[in-house]
Amino acid sequence: MAPVQNKPLTKKQIDQLKNKLEEEKASLLFSGKVSSEDLGLNSTDDVNDEADAAIADYEGSHLLRFRNREVMYAKKIEKALKKIEAGEYGECTECSDTIRFERLMARPTADLCILCKEESEREESSNIFGRMSKSLGKTLDLSTGVSR
Numbered sequence: 775m776a777p778v779q780n781k782p783l784t785k786k787q788i789d790q791l792k793n794k795l796e797e798e799k800a801s802l803l804f805s806g807k808v809s810s811e812d813l814g815l816n817s818t819d820d821v822n823d824e825a826d827a828a829i830a831d832y833e834g835s836h837l838l839r840f841r842n843r844e845v846m847y848a849k850k851i852e853k854a855l856k857k858i859e860a861g862e863y864g865e866c867t868e869c870s871d872t873i874r875f876e877r878l879m880a881r882p883t884a885d886l887c888i889l890c891k892e893e894s895e896r897e898e899s900s901n902i903f904g905r906m907s908k909s910l911g912k913t914l915d916l917s918t919g920v921s922r
């Protein structure tokens with residue numbers, strides 16, 4: 775595979791993306807879904823003891839799962855901001871090609887270029903299919919159409 779090297783992001787584009795990331799982060803913090811402690815490395819759980827754990831029941835677990843997703847996202851934003859500081863932002867972690875600006879504007883926390891992202895999704899789905907077909911006792915390969 776010979777990746778086409780995209781043009782590196784300009785300073786202006788990075789600034790724009792940084793603003794976007796900071797806005798997203800601020801809105802997460804403002805919404806109260808994510809606390810600044812959540813972004814800390816050694817944040818302790820809200821659940822202090824078993825009684826509290828019991829209170830955080832089924833009803834809460836749904837909410838908690840949602841909250842965890844917000845926290846995950848906030849952490850991704852934090853990671854992206856650190857990358858900007860380090861001057862590594864916008865590089866695909868897989869092929870180190872520049873992630874397109876348009877993609878980053880839509881998804882500023884992306885750390886894979888669209889090609890690598892599609893590739894990983896294809897692998898994911900073919901892995902799932904691989905497991906399924908194994909359980910059926912036969913080997914089917916959906917990926918034969920994909921040239922490598």
Ligand SMILES: [Zn+2]
Nearest residue numbers: 866869887890
């Ligand atoms: Zn890539």
